[in-house]
Amino acid sequence: EAQVTQNPRYLITVTGKKLTVTCSQNMNHEYMSWYRQDPGLGLRQIYYSMNVEVTDKGDVPEGYKVSRKEKRNFPLILESPSPNQTSLYFCASKGQGEVPGELFFGEGSRLTVL
């Protein structure tokens, strides 16, 4: 089954404790992206990657890092989480060859930073 898998789905952590949210897709997609979704603000892009070893900032990259060492994985790293990073996070992927292709989203990771 074609899917984007995020882990963990739910996480409560404390300020300053480094964490990584993993994202993996099994569709051989070149493009992957991270969004955060907050009430009243909608989906905002954090980082995206057009292919392996190619990443770029979205609209709200501060406080986040990403890496794309393999095509299927695109982890989101919070080096020193702060309460304003409490949010619902979504990873998404898309096949480059089908531009304009549909975005496939993961089920989301709800993060709470105390």
Place this chain on the structure above:
Amino acid sequence: SQKIEQNSEALNIQEGKTATLTCNYTNYSPAYLQWYRQDPGRGPVFLLLIRENEKEKRKERLKVTFDTTLKQSLFHITASQPADSATYLCALRRGGSQGNLIFGKGTKLSVKP
């Protein structure tokens, strides 16, 4: 800067009626526009894409129009059902990028039986 606006945060309609959702954009000439459905606590799911040279696109009970003069897309659900209740998002390709999408804030549709 580029802006996408979905005029209504929420829309309540009666079962069987047609729901019409609006997406407006400014400072932008997108090559295409997409609509997604999002259920509570779930990831958005792609519904339809319409290109700038297409006036209308249909898929079952869904219809999307795209007016590049008005800079507006309308999303219609005919014969609406309670199962259509969800948040609907429009998305446009970010100018100057290759397939990078930006999203409107969404319209929450509630269909009452």
